[in-house]
Amino acid sequence: MKLTFTTLAALMIAGSAFAQTTVQSCDREVTFDHPPQAAVANDVNLLEMMLVLGLADRMVGYTGISGWNKLDQEMTAGVAALPELSSKYPSREVLIGADADFFFAGWNYGMKVGGEVTPETLAPFGIQVYELTESCIHIGQKAPSSMEDMYNDLRNLGTIFDVSDRAESLIEGYQAELDAFLAALPPLEATPRVFVYDSGEDVPFTAGAYAMPNALIEAAGGTNIMNDLEKSWATVGWEAVVARDPEVIVTVNYGEVTADQKRAFMMENPAFADIDAVRNDRFIVLEYAEATPGPRNIEAVKTLATAFRER
Template sequence: MKKLGLALAVALLSSSAALAEVSVQSCNRTVTFDGVPQRAISNDSNLTEMMLALELQDNMAGYTGISGWKTLDEELTDQVAVLPELAPKYPSKEVLIGADADFFFAGWNYGMKVGGPVTPETLAPFGIKVYELTESCIHIGEKPKVSMDDMYNDLLNLGRIFDVEERAEALVQAYREDLAQFKAGLKAADTPLRVFVYDGGEDSPFTAGRYGMPTALIEAAGGTNVTDTLDKSWVRVNWEAVVETNPEVIVIINYGEVTAAQKREFMLNNPAFADMDAVKNDRFVTLEYAEATPGPRNIKAIKKLATAFWGN
């Protein structure tokens, strides 16, 4: 009888161990976890907000890459107050190792650079596993055009990694239903509005291509991104090409030292842009950085855009 009890216990332990092992797709890699991360670090405001939306504070050692450029949503400030910011901009490998991290949620150009010192390969020898932001995967290979599924995918994968699948699935389902209901009542014209995303830069503007999240947000709101023909996520272009597209609305991304108001004034007062429909009609709408990048504020951003586009 004792042998039977021991065998049953071993079988249950083996089953538990098997269930604890989880594999997720991260860009072009399959990452396997044999336990829930306990010392996770997120980089950037939108990625940190994803972690907070899933209530993962107790599994986090801190975050990086926010105060050097931008701020968190006021609603989430209290939640993150219990966590230290380990680096104001991109973290070094030493910062992550020094924090005894076992997980890094980042992306390409969201805390990591291709060929840089902090990558999944350079962190692996230190036991730090990396999950990459789906939108950013275009920097290291091919992927489908950006869509809301990029953000949903990240939340669902984080749910699996941290063993909060039901929480993640419920959150994503709520987002899907909210967006579907909103789009069902959206009163938009048959022809999508031409929209230009102005992130910053005066000599040459930084904008979003077909793989940048604003493209998905604009399309959901009934517009079309005039630079979605560019096979990039975020990219510099020349003003001449922008003027040729004659955007009807300009979406300004608000973060950094140059304010959204200053960016708007630059465009309104530059004679080179005087014939743009958006400038002539003073049609500008501002998105905060964390609204324009993949994260919990994307549905709110779509509604804000639709209001600016159509008065919905």
């Protein structure tokens, strides 16, 4: 990694007040001698975590957003000063060429198991990696997804970048906001059965026990009908969806096929006519950045909780 005079000066200043710190990243302990000064984040939800922590000035760019049509108007304004280094997953050369010293990514969020870009392949180039907590299931065991996954990432990023006070303030604010919102809602008469429809027509791509929507649905008072699927995001058979008869279907809006098109596919297909959610046209739309770990999870829980009570 090439260091400019400005970067070296920043490191000297940061190092004088920064004690060496270690965070847990999936199955690894990662030690930082100083806060990163040239970070890259992959995917819109990880980028938003960096932005809400006020870390844009510590970044040299982002990757993996425009290639999947995930950049909405709010995010377009938020990243105006940062370049997109790769429209999809970055190559190792892209990160090295950007003089990056830190990569915030996850398994299937910018890195693939056994792929070209991993913590091990980047280490020789002075690029440290912090892995998205939700994604750790792809390389080992973890607890089923919960809101704590997102809070854990914010807390660890706060430690890495020496903005722990800011991170804790955000977390406490999110928790208080969500608790107050849910407490003001009327109780549910019954727990709704919910199916997450991300994509796919021959077979649906959905959220299992280790994907963030499982946590969002539970926090809002529902039950993910695929919560016994011991995976994160995965495909299942339509037969299982029909058999479990969801009362609510959550469509994830991103990519070439819109949420409206996904709803139309299910509403117009005779094979789904007897599903409770289809019969009663109970569809909820979540944007990609709401359905994956990040700051928009709070609004996602509010959206779900409100809709569950309007059935």
